[in-house]
Amino acid sequence: MRLSVCHVLVLALSLVCQAHTQRSRSGNSRGSTRSNNRNNSRSSNNSNSSSSSSNSNNRNNGTRSNNFDGNIFLEKFGYLDDSPNHSHSPDTVKQAVIEFQRFNGLPVTGRMDKLTVTKMHQPRCGVPDVVKPNRRPQGLRRRGRNVPLAYNAPGYKWEQSQISYKISRYTRQLGGSTQTQAILKAFQKWSEVTPLTFRPGSSKVDIDIIFARREHGDGYGNSFDGKGGTLAHAFFPGRQDIAGDTHFDDDEEWTMGTQRGTNLEIVAAHEFGHALGLGHSSNPKALMAPFYQGYDPNFKLDQDDIRGIQSLYGMI
Numbered sequence: 001m002r003l004s005v006c007h008v009l010v011l012a013l014s015l016v017c018q019a020h021t022q023r024s025r026s027g028n029s030r031g032s033t034r035s036n037n038r039n040n041s042r043s044s045n046n047s048n049s050s051s052s053s054s055n056s057n058n059r060n061n062g063t064r065s066n067n068f069d070g071n072i073f074l075e076k077f078g079y080l081d082d083s084p085n086h087s088h089s090p091d092t093v094k095q096a097v098i099e100f101q102r103f104n105g106l107p108v109t110g111r112m113d114k115l116t117v118t119k120m121h122q123p124r125c126g127v128p129d130v131v132k133p134n135r136r137p138q139g140l141r142r143r144g145r146n147v148p149l150a151y152n153a154p155g156y157k158w159e160q161s162q163i164s165y166k167i168s169r170y171t172r173q174l175g176g177s178t179q180t181q182a183i184l185k186a187f188q189k190w191s192e193v194t195p196l197t198f199r200p201g202s203s204k205v206d207i208d209i210i211f212a213r214r215e216h217g218d219g220y221g222n223s224f225d226g227k228g229g230t231l232a233h234a235f236f237p238g239r240q241d242i243a244g245d246t247h248f249d250d251d252e253e254w255t256m257g258t259q260r261g262t263n264l265e266i267v268a269a270h271e272f273g274h275a276l277g278l279g280h281s282s283n284p285k286a287l288m289a290p291f292y293q294g295y296d297p298n299f300k301l302d303q304d305d306i307r308g309i310q311s312l313y314g315m316i
């Protein structure tokens with residue numbers, strides 16, 4: 001849709017849950033697709049753990065080195081379809097690498113060069129960047145696989161303008177009021193540019209916030225991965241309980257007001273973008289770009305973020 005290039009869609013985090021989220025939205029087939037994706041990735045991840053070594057010799061696509069499997073990464077974030085043993089033809093992998101490089105503003109070489117591998121190792125959001133190739137509309141597939149499905153937003157939004165939230169599980173790394181402030185300020189980024197308001201709730205809320213480690217109840221495909229890698233993820237709006245929920249990996253070092261660790265307010269603002277319906281942006285300046293950009297005490301929404309959210313909720 002209009003914003004197109006910038007906001008490529010994302011998908012789903014967890015598709016299992018998302019599936020539920022979206023299924024209630026009648027006529028939306030993307031939701032169920034996502035759930036299939038996620039289920040698949042869960043099973044393929046499992047198969048990998050038992051068979052990756054025996055299969056690595058069969059995989060001659062050059063994305064595997066030093067215990068880092070580029071194919072698993074590319075599958076997780078939507079650039080490759082799920083495959084048993086994460087095996088793909090060299091040409092398929094090349095196209096996926098090209099997509100990843102384009103999306104993330106890297107030189108487009110089609111190879112797992114140093115810049116590309118370094119980028120893949122940076123801390124990032126757990127939500128996929130693009131729709132998996134086999135879920136893309138036929139027209140896009142025919143034109144070549146190096147075309148991510150571009151949206152300025154996945155198309156899910158809250159019907160009400162007052163959104164409720166609560167922090168159900170805090171991290172022990174920061175004081176409670178510090179966390180409350182970080183969350184509040186993160187919401188403000190979005191309420192400053194839309195008619196949305198955010199109110200703390202006590203029981204059933206739209207956006208339920210938790211800190212958790214490893215597997216945390218929303219499917220193995222969403223398990224956190226220890227320090228580094230995935231920092232957090234969030235679910236798109238919808239009618240299911242999990243919709244809008246936002247989870248932070250408690251194995252990260254969460255901080256406020258320092259370059260050290262990972263800034264909670266910035267990551268929360270990014271995740272709330274998803275919880276409100278935005279996908280990832282291929283604009284590296286956007287808050288909704290997939291990788292954590294480091295701490296900036298004066299961080300702001302980019303015009304790209306503002307256009308995205310206003311396309312869903314309008315201006316103030």
Ligand SMILES: [Ca+2]
Pocket residue numbers: 224225226227228229230231249251252
């Ligand atoms: Ca992590």
Ligand SMILES: [Zn+2]
Pocket residue numbers: 125126127270271274280288289290
């Ligand atoms: Zn994200």
Ligand SMILES: [Zn+2]
Pocket residue numbers: 216218222233247
């Ligand atoms: Zn989760």
